[in-house]
Amino acid sequence: MSAVPLLKVRDVSKFYGSRIGCRNVSFELYPGEVLAVVGESGSGKTTLLSCLSTRLMPSSGMIEYHMRDGQYRDLAHMGEAARRFLMRTDWGFVHQNPADGLRMTVSAGANVGERLMAVGDRHYGNIRASASDWLRRVEIGEDRIDDQPRAFSGGMRQRLQIARNLVTSPRLVFMDEPTGGLDVSVQARLLDLVRGLVHDLGLAAIIVTHDLAVARLLSHRMMVMKDGAVIEQGLTDRVLDDPREPYTQLLVSSILQV
Numbered sequence: 001m002s003a004v005p006l007l008k009v010r011d012v013s014k015f016y017g018s019r020i021g022c023r024n025v026s027f028e029l030y031p032g033e034v035l036a037v038v039g040e041s042g043s044g045k046t047t048l049l050s051c052l053s054t055r056l057m058p059s060s061g062m063i064e065y066h067m068r069d070g071q072y073r074d075l076a077h078m079g080e081a082a083r084r085f086l087m088r089t090d091w092g093f094v095h096q097n098p099a100d101g102l103r104m105t106v107s108a109g110a111n112v113g114e115r116l117m118a119v120g121d122r123h124y125g126n127i128r129a130s131a132s133d134w135l136r137r138v139e140i141g142e143d144r145i146d147d148q149p150r151a152f153s154g155g156m157r158q159r160l161q162i163a164r165n166l167v168t169s170p171r172l173v174f175m176d177e178p179t180g181g182l183d184v185s186v187q188a189r190l191l192d193l194v195r196g197l198v199h200d201l202g203l204a205a206i207i208v209t210h211d212l213a214v215a216r217l218l219s220h221r222m223m224v225m226k227d228g229a230v231i232e233q234g235l236t237d238r239v240l241d242d243p244r245e246p247y248t249q250l251l252v253s254s255i256l257q258v
């Protein structure tokens with residue numbers, strides 16, 4: 001892993017009026033590193049992910065991103081054009097519900113190809129070839145390239161959403177409960193696929209999940225959130241095998257008892 005963090009997060013808090021969304025969150029994420037953010041419902045995971053991905057403006061704190069030109073940029077003070085450029089090229093965002101991240105009424109090929117066009121690719125043959133290659137990589141038959149995602153199963157839609165996000169070779173991908181709405185057998189296959197892609201592409205990822213098994217399988221490091229704050233963080237195996245905080249111990253033991 002590189003010695004320079006991709007993302008530097010300092011004391012980020014977000015309040016909704018007097019309600020705490022997240023508070024005083026600090027961490028660094030390195031290129032190629034996968035961080036899982038875990039915690040029960042309402043602990044602030046989604047709020048934090050939204051702040052990191054510039055969907056929400058934090059109430060306080062600073063988030064800096066290491067741009068491809070080698071400079072750090074403060075996301076709060078980045079212009080709209082630069083922010084949109086990041087979201088289209090350097091970043092991906094995989095939603096829990098694939099319908100939020102796909103265009104359901106255009107073909108699978110167009111869903112993938114559109115992202116390439118957004119970064120300036122204009123050659124139809126190349127775009128279609130890349131789309132076709134990416135469908136294969138996410139295990140969708142190339143004969144489905146002209147089908148719309150609404151004709152796909154939930155697992156296929158999620159794999160298509162992943163292809164759409166990865167086709168531009170992002171450096172950082174945000175994932176919000178990526179296997180949340182799927183059957184257990186479909187989840188296992190998708191997790192394997194995501195793990196392989198993240199590893200092969202050397203992606204950095206921040207994955208929000210309430211499922212500790214997802215964190216175990218995908219992440220190098222994890223942060224445990226409770227009432228908006230990070231109460232424990234460390235290497236995933238350390239946190240899960242030897243949780244230090246009573247709350248983490250409870251989370252881990254409640255899973256083991258299921």
Ligand SMILES: Nc1ncnc2c1ncn2[C@@H]1O[C@H](COP(=O)(O)OP(=O)(O)OP(=O)(O)O)[C@@H](O)[C@H]1O
Binds near residue numbers: 045046
């Ligand atoms: N738009 C909003 N307006 C007011 N309060 C909000 C809003 N969004 C979230 N909150 C509050 O912020 C806190 C953290 O919520 P958040 O959705 O980030 O948690 P979460 O861990 O992602 O939960 P879940 O797993 O259920 O999605 C909760 O108390 C929630 O009620």
